[in-house]
Amino acid sequence: MERSAPPMTNPDQSSARFYLTTPIYYVNARPHLGHAYSTIVCDAIARRKRALGIETWFLTGTDEHGQKIERSAALAGRTPEEFATAVSGEFRGLWDRLGLSYDDFIRTTEERHKQGVQHLFATLRDRGFIYKGSYTGQYCVSDEAYVDGPPGTPCPDCGRMTETVSEENYFFKLSAFERKLLEFYEANPGFMGPESTRREVISFVRGGLKDLSVSRTSFSWGIPVPGDEKHVIYVWLDALANYITALGYGSDDPAHQARFAKFWPADLHLIGKEISRFHCVYWPAFLMAAGIPVPRSVKANGWLLFDQGKMSKSRGNIVRAETVQEVLGADALRYFLLREIPFGQDGSFSFDALVQRYNGDLANGYGNLVSRVVSMVHKYFGGVLPEAGAETQAEAALRESAVRAIAAFGPAFDDLNFSESLKSLWLLVAETDGYLTANAPWKRPTDRPEAEHVALQARVLATAAEAIRIITALVYPILPESAAKVWRQLGQGEIADAAKKSFLTELGWGGLKAGTKLGEPAPLFPRAEKDAIDRMQNLEDENNRSAVEAASGQESAAKSAPEAPTSALGVSPVPAPPAPTVAPAPAAPSAVPPTLLAVDAPAAAAPATPAAQPAAPPQVPQHITIDDFAKVELRVAQILVAERVPKADKLLRLEVDLGYEKRQILAGIAQYYEPEKLIGRKIVIVANLAPRKMRGLESNGMLLAASLPDGAPVLAGFLEEVPLGARLK
Ligand code: MSP
Numbered sequence: 001m002e003r004s005a006p007p008m009t010n011p012d013q014s015s016a017r018f019y020l021t022t023p024i025y026y027v028n029a030r031p032h033l034g035h036a037y038s039t040i041v042c043d044a045i046a047r048r049k050r051a052l053g054i055e056t057w058f059l060t061g062t063d064e065h066g067q068k069i070e071r072s073a074a075l076a077g078r079t080p081e082e083f084a085t086a087v088s089g090e091f092r093g094l095w096d097r098l099g100l101s102y103d104d105f106i107r108t109t110e111e112r113h114k115q116g117v118q119h120l121f122a123t124l125r126d127r128g129f130i131y132k133g134s135y136t137g138q139y140c141v142s143d144e145a146y147v148d149g150p151p152g153t154p155c156p157d158c159g160r161m162t163e164t165v166s167e168e169n170y171f172f173k174l175s176a177f178e179r180k181l182l183e184f185y186e187a188n189p190g191f192m193g194p195e196s197t198r199r200e201v202i203s204f205v206r207g208g209l210k211d212l213s214v215s216r217t218s219f220s221w222g223i224p225v226p227g228d229e230k231h232v233i234y235v236w237l238d239a240l241a242n243y244i245t246a247l248g249y250g251s252d253d254p255a256h257q258a259r260f261a262k263f264w265p266a267d268l269h270l271i272g273k274e275i276s277r278f279h280c281v282y283w284p285a286f287l288m289a290a291g292i293p294v295p296r297s298v299k300a301n302g303w304l305l306f307d308q309g310k311m312s313k314s315r316g317n318i319v320r321a322e323t324v325q326e327v328l329g330a331d332a333l334r335y336f337l338l339r340e341i342p343f344g345q346d347g348s349f350s351f352d353a354l355v356q357r358y359n360g361d362l363a364n365g366y367g368n369l370v371s372r373v374v375s376m377v378h379k380y381f382g383g384v385l386p387e388a389g390a391e392t393q394a395e396a397a398l399r400e401s402a403v404r405a406i407a408a409f410g411p412a413f414d415d416l417n418f419s420e421s422l423k424s425l426w427l428l429v430a431e432t433d434g435y436l437t438a439n440a441p442w443k444r445p446t447d448r449p450e451a452e453h454v455a456l457q458a459r460v461l462a463t464a465a466e467a468i469r470i471i472t473a474l475v476y477p478i479l480p481e482s483a484a485k486v487w488r489q490l491g492q493g494e495i496a497d498a499a500k501k502s503f504l505t506e507l508g509w510g511g512l513k514a515g516t517k518l519g520e521p522a523p524l525f526p527r528a529e530k531d532a533i534d535r536m537q538n539l540e541d542e543n544n545r546s547a548v549e550a551a552s553g554q555e556s557a558a559k560s561a562p563e564a565p566t567s568a569l570g571v572s573p574v575p576a577p578p579a580p581t582v583a584p585a586p587a588a589p590s591a592v593p594p595t596l597l598a599v600d601a602p603a604a605a606a607p608a609t610p611a612a613q614p615a616a617p618p619q620v621p622q623h624i625t626i627d628d629f630a631k632v633e634l635r636v637a638q639i640l641v642a643e644r645v646p647k648a649d650k651l652l653r654l655e656v657d658l659g660y661e662k663r664q665i666l667a668g669i670a671q672y673y674e675p676e677k678l679i680g681r682k683i684v685i686v687a688n689l690a691p692r693k694m695r696g697l698e699s700n701g702m703l704l705a706a707s708l709p710d711g712a713p714v715l716a717g718f719l720e721e722v723p724l725g726a727r728l729k
Contacts, residue, residue: 017055019263020045021243023271024063024106027087028072031094032318033333033349034272034304034311040334041301041343041418042270043100047477048413050101053502057263059246060095061106062088066235067141070221075653076646077696080221084109098321098330099481106246108223108238112256116245117238118226120290121214124172129289135169135213138162142314142643143274144235146213154680157274161640161655161679169213170231177285178209184284190297192280193416194344197273197300201280212282240283243269244292266295273300273344299416302346304337311349314644314675319349323539327532331479332358332525338418338478351533358528365429366471367482367525369436373464374489374521376441376457385465385491386458387514394435395463399509401431402470406507409474418478425474432467436460465490466512473498473507482524491516544649633688634704634728636718642675648695654678656685656701659724666699672712684716684728 022038025031039060046058064084073083088107095102106113124130138147140155140162147155147162154161182205185191185198192198215231216222222232241249247263248256271279276298284294303310306317324333336354339361341347377383388395405428412421441457448456469490476483476495487495490512640662641655650668652675665685684704691700705713 016053017057017263018046018049018268019057019247019266020049020059020268020270021266022060023269023275024061024108024239024242025091026063026068027084027091028069029313030087031091031321032311032313033306033321033324034318035091036094036098036321036333037304037337038270038272038301039095039100039102040098040337041416043102044334044338044418044477045268045270045416046101046103047480047499048504051476051499051502051504053505057104057247057259058102059104059106059243060100060102061104061242061246062091062108063235063239063242064088064107064109065222065232065238066144067216067219067221068144070219071141072646073221075695075697081109094321098325098333104246106242108242112248112251113238113242113245114223116248116250117223117233117241119250120241120244120286121233121237122226123290124286125170127289127291129173129176130170130214131173133169133171133211133213134167135171136166137164139165141641145278159676159679160642163641165216165218167213167217169217170215170225170228171211172214172237172286172289174209174212174282174285177288178205180288181205181209181281181285184288184294191295192276192298192300194300196344197276197280201276204277205281209281209285236278236282237286240278240286243283243295249292265293267297269295269298271298271300273302276300300344302341302344304341305346305348306350308348309674310346316644316649316670316674319536319540320543323536323543324354326539327536328354328358328528329481329525331482332362334478335362335422339422340419342419343416351536354536355528355532358525361426361429362482362525363527365426365433366475367523369429369433369464370468370472370486370489370524371521372436373461373468374518377461377465377518378521380441380454380457380461383518383520385512385514385516385518386462388459388462388466389455390459392459394439395459398431398435398463398467401428402467402509406470406474413477422475422478425471428467428471432464432471435467436464462512462514465518466509469512470507470509473503485522485524489519489521491518630729631688632686634684635687636722636724636726636728637683637685637687637701638724639678639681639683642673642678644670644675645695645697651695652678653697654703656683657724658685658687663700664698665701665703666694666697667703669703669705669713669715673715681715682717682722682724 020042022042025035042058042060046056049056062084064080069084070080073080076083078086084107092105095105108117121130135146138149138151138153139145140147140158140160142158142160143155145155145157147153149162151164152161182202185202185205189198192201212234214234214237215225216234217231220232222235223238225231225233243266244250244260244264248258248260249264251257251260269279269283279298283298287294305311306319309315309317311318321330321333324330332354336349336357337347340353340357377385391399405425408424409421412418412424439456439460441460444450444453468486469492472483472486472490472495476487476499480495484495487493487498492498492512635658637656637658639654640657641653643653645651645653645666648670650670652667652670652673654665654667655662656665686702686704689700689702691698693699703713704716706716707713
């Protein structure tokens with residue numbers, strides 16, 4: 001870990017302490033592997049630091065205020081407090097289930113946080129860095145970020161459409177920190193990483209910093225500005241402050257103040273790459289303005305991808321950590337994430353790759369090595385570790401490799417290069433394996449006298465057991481559960497106790513003593529058979545299915561209403577068409593190009609038609625007159641916002657712009673369209689349908705789409721430019 005001097009440091013700063021943090025997680029989505037990734041990385045770092053005798057404080061928590069959470073709660077029909085408490089509990093529950101060793105879990109709705117944030121705000125204002133002004137511009141609710149550009153500008157980070165905000169706000173004088181920040185980055189090259197993040201942040205600051213609006217008035221779910229309660233503090237100022245409020249900043253309690261003095265500045269904020277601007281620009285500027293030391297480093301992890309895209313709720317491509325834990329164990333997940341993905345880069349997750357790594361490195365590699373050696377000590381020496389005796393060249397070579405592994409592992413790990421550190425350690429696993437095979441203590445050649453053979457068995461097994469001890473000590477922060485089992489099998493007691501006694505500080509060859517009684521061999525990583533992938537897949541499918549059922553349980557109430565939806569979109573209040581009275585008839589009336597209508601292709605007409613082939617002509621129940629058709633007001637609209645409706649896997653909530661007005665429409669297309677990809681798209685809607693409530697939300701209109709034989713909708717659109725609100729007739 002690079003440690004560069006911050007501009008201001010606490011005088012009582014002791015080097016034997018380490019404070020690290022995860023981002024605090026938004027409570028609009030349930031935890032998935034993407035969230036677990038940063039928390040697992042921090043857990044591994046915290047465990048290693050503690051085992052090195054460094055007093056460590058590991059903080060995680062949840063980010064619970066802001067417009068995004070307020071809206072998600074409303075969609076779920078709950079108060080923001082209830083909603084945040086439920087989801088925050090899921091995060092904390094999962095971290096506990098995964099055995100993550102956080103020291104504190106902060107919720108931004110806690111009183112201690114509120115008090116600290118208000119203290120920070122008041123300090124910034126008292127020091128002259130906050131002033132009142134008014135803001136008119138674009139805001140991305142999903143990222144809770146201000147965006148430069150005219151109305152209609154999509155968010156440059158997430159691609160979603162921004163909303164226009166016009167409010168009286170408090171502003172932070174960010175522009176005053178442009179030069180200071182650049183000087184700081186220059187003087188502290190290790191402050192942020194990886195290099196791509198560093199470059200991006202520097203170029204952002206060089207591009208010029210404008211003052212930042214740090215309060216909002218158009219909603220109330222946040223921490224009030226002290227003395228001006230109609231404003232709530234901007235959620236990023238609120239959220240970033242968690243790193244100091246959790247320690248005790250702004251607290252009246254002397255014990256908390258002492259903790260703040262002891263651990264601040266943070267040694268490491270571990271974050272996702274997309275939130276580096278907030279952590280590397282805004283956060284140090286706020287701190288500098290408040291006269292508080294800035295963190296020593298901010299390091300960004302890349303994204304975990306699944307099915308080619310960033311794993312995220314809105315893409316609907318998440319995998320839950322619980323699934324992997326249930327089938328392969330938490331250590332398998334930790335090992336995969338740290339070994340497979342070079343820290344700082346994006347990495348693909350797949351069940352195949354996970355099982356391959358698990359079987360190759362853990363079941364057949366480390367696990368098999370431990371089980372062979374421990375079993376043989378039991379078989380040949382009654383479970384008591386024999387005296388190794390005099391070293392031959394082979395033992396000397398293995399000892400040297402182990403010493404090299406110790407030397408290589410730490411620097412790579414501490415540089416967050418976990419993948420390299422594990423790779424180098426697994427060379428020792430392979431070498432120990434090769435050493436066993438080459439000396440074959442289980443095989444007695446006929447020409448070798450008994451005593452000589454026993455001496456070889458003793459030498460080889462004691463040496464291999466020592467190599468395993470070194471491997472286990474080093475890998476403990478990454479595989480804590482399994483390392484604990486191996487430690488017991490090696491007769492070393494509880495590894496957590498050894499960690500408390502800083503066992504990594506003096507790790508060296510020769511720790512295992514002859515005469516040690518080994519524990520019973522116990523399976524570590526049972527080989528995953530082919531069905532492991534199916535089991536994980538099934539667990540995810542089951543989870544998705546129950547979510548759909550939960551959603552459709554609620555939807556079915558709506559469906560049983562008299563005007564139940566019948567179109568493929570499944571949500572709009574279309575009266576059920578009368579039963580066909582005529583046999584197959586020509587396509588719909590030609591007044592409108594047929595592609596603009598929601599054309600239902602009956603599945604029975606072409607059950608096996610692939611989606612790309614033209615659908616069979618629809619059955620048209622009866623002719624209508626042009627006057628009938630004129631009653632339907634079809635108009636061009638543009639999608640501004642598209643997001644999934646919690647607990648309703650088929651539904652998307654859309655905000656569309658008709659030029660003359662904006663409105664909300666619910667559409668049952670979530671299984672076919674990724675919300676992000678719809679933003680900005682021009683579509684056709686039935687604009688004069690009576691409004692209808694679904695899941696507590698009002699739907700004002702219906703999208704038009706062709707319905708493929710398999711039920712998949714294809715949205716109607718245009719090749720030419722068309723103005724918003726244009727009528728189709
Ligand atoms: N609440 C803010 C952070 C405030 S920190 C003061 C936030 N929350 S988040 O829930 O959207 O994201 C939290 C972290 O999870 C981010 O670091 C983000 O990068 C990470 N991840 C969410 N999905 C991820 C992947 N698919 N892959 C890797 N990390 C991902 O941003």
